[in-house]
Amino acid sequence: MRYQAFLIKYAEIGIKGKNRGIFEEKLVSQMKIALKRCEGKFSVARTSGRVFVYCDGEYDYEEVTQNLQEVFGIVGICPIRILPVCEIGELKKAAAEFFGEEYPDRAHTFKVHCRRLSKNYPLDSMGVNAEVGEAILEAYPEATVDVHEPEIQLNIEIRERIYLYSHILEGPGGLPIGTAGKAMLLLSGGIDSPVAGYMCAKRGLKLDAVYYNAPPYTSERALQKVIDLASKVARYTGPIYLHNINFTKIQLYIYEKCPHDELTIIMRRFMMRIAETIAKRTACDALITGESLGQVASQTTRSLAVTNEVCTLPVFRPLIAFDKEEIIHISKKIDTFETSILPYEDCCTIFVAKHPVTKPVADVIRRHERNLDEKIDELVQEALETDEILIVDRDGSRVFKHREDPLEKGM
């Protein structure tokens, strides 16, 4: 194997004061989960303010780096070559060889940066830098030294063994999953909501999700699409509890009783109410939506205010100030785009009016909602009872029987 370990960089966690230990622990446990998926034997160690992954024997480099690149909290991954502590002559040879392997074209400016954690090495850091630099220049005349702005930095850490590393693979950044609690994502099957979920999860939130289906207006394939999307997001978040709610009766009732240009806004208020009920029941402390300002009629400032007023939990809208192009960019990065654009009807678009209200007045909406008084509580209750929980992990899903009981375990 070219590398025997990986150094994990985690910028933001480092500044969390007394909580640092908790964050690091979460990071390590998320990394261990990621590494469990990989063929090979690995150990994760926190030593002197750094996290290392040690690889014991054979492993698949691509597999390991890809899996680590899905762990929030990791900013960078440096593949390391480990040598036993040796004399400077041997170190020079090994370091030059490593440099040559890492940068086959070699025509770069570089700098050697040595840290000695075991101070009993005969040469000091400056000495090692000079010696190794010289060795690289000798071996590859096309390389040049630049100590101020080098293209390449070759790091040497002298510990109980010697670590060589240079490349940094980008990690996803953010904070480890679970450090920010749990929130309920309203997942529709469009482009935005999976991205919104991803972005909140990146800040350390564990996700549950709710999906509203409306048979016969929406199909089994639309549900499968949402499961597929949740499964892509679950690569970063771990298993997502997806609540599948039958919304047809509520939707048809609103259609019968309320002005059609207010249909979407009133429908969204009920979606928020139901999502909040489930959220509270499942220990979620916030709701997440994919709303983005001005994108459609229900996402004007006024509409958002009217939708928002039915909730007491905070509603996170990470995409609020994003352009569609920016959202699409992220959805492509997390590989949800192609699934999102499959042409299955979702329940928000079924009865959408030609000219839905863009400046709803809360009082008016509330008054019209009163037209629903006769049956709506019953219908909401009924919808809540349709709740089917699907535990969606990165490989697909397993169906859980019903609500309530699964909530204690496995979170």
Added chain:
Amino acid sequence: MTKTVYLDNSATTRCFPEVVELMDRILLEEYGNPSSMHHKGVEAEKRIREAGQILADILHCKRSNLYFTSCGTESDNLAIIGAARAAARTGHHLITTKIEHPAVLETMKYLEGEGFEVTYLPVDAEGKVSPADVEEAVREDTILVSVMHTNNEIGTVEPIEEIGAAIKRKNPATLFHVDAVQGFGKARILPGKMHIDLLSASGHKIHAPKGMGLLYVRDGVRLRSILFGGGQQGGLRSGTENTAGIAGMALAAKMLYDHLEEDREMLYGLKEQFLRELEGTEGIHVNGPAGREGAPHVISLSFDGVRSEVLLHALEEKGIYVSAGSACSSNRPHVSGTLTEIGVPKEHLDSTIRFSTSVMNTPEDMTAAADALKELLPFLRKYTRH
């Protein structure tokens, strides 16, 4: 659990239990490679020979005219591409219709990219191709004409024999390919009599499994292979033969052709009964040929003010399985070629359902479907987008 009423037989069919039983035996016991020298190989080869004979008897041809492929699409590809390449030195023109299955249309498009010229003939309001149009389009350098036997979306049965005669009158060297994926098992098709040079059929539309196709090639027709390998089937179609599938398809075909006339009568009966039961229900339009002009098993209906996708799922909730437009293009809505070509109004394109029957359906199935429609239509029309 509600009873399943499966009315999507033009998408695919349920296997005959007898077919599954036979295939089961072949897969578990007579599993040899027909090319093997030993007994197991001989046994498998014998199965294939028997199957070939059954199918040859049905088509009134020789066993040596038949090739087994992996699906109807492969048969169409092999026939069209194979013929075009074999004749590329003398001709570069092909003719087909605007309402063919994508297996033919996309293959034609591919050949256009390769430098061939393709003429796409229009159809009339019932989906029929005019033999006169075909005759007019055939040129000296026309390699092949491809016309489907039965349209998959609206059930039009094309005047194959007349078209065949017209082609040969104009240019005896022009080949006639017929995509009979929807017609095989539902109608008597005799390549010799109908001037057909190449004929494609598929197993899974006739109660045999998916993964089986058939291609008839008249004596003397030259095709270039599109698959290369061990040289099976005279080198035209390399690849180990699917013994179980071949035997299964032959048995299914035999079971259908043994009672063809009665079955056709029965299917027309179901179609007529269904339409009769829907008489008086408002806002229903029949697409394609009326009465016994069309195929016995395809009924295409458009419904005013109801989206086909919603109606399809509403029927599904009652255990009734149908197709929106044509199942083969259902993941690309609004591109039903046939419906557009026969001039179905725009507002109906998205409101069309195909009901397709098979010998496994009963009068009760049709009543269930008609009753469901009568119940659902008023309800669904109450809630519309505007």
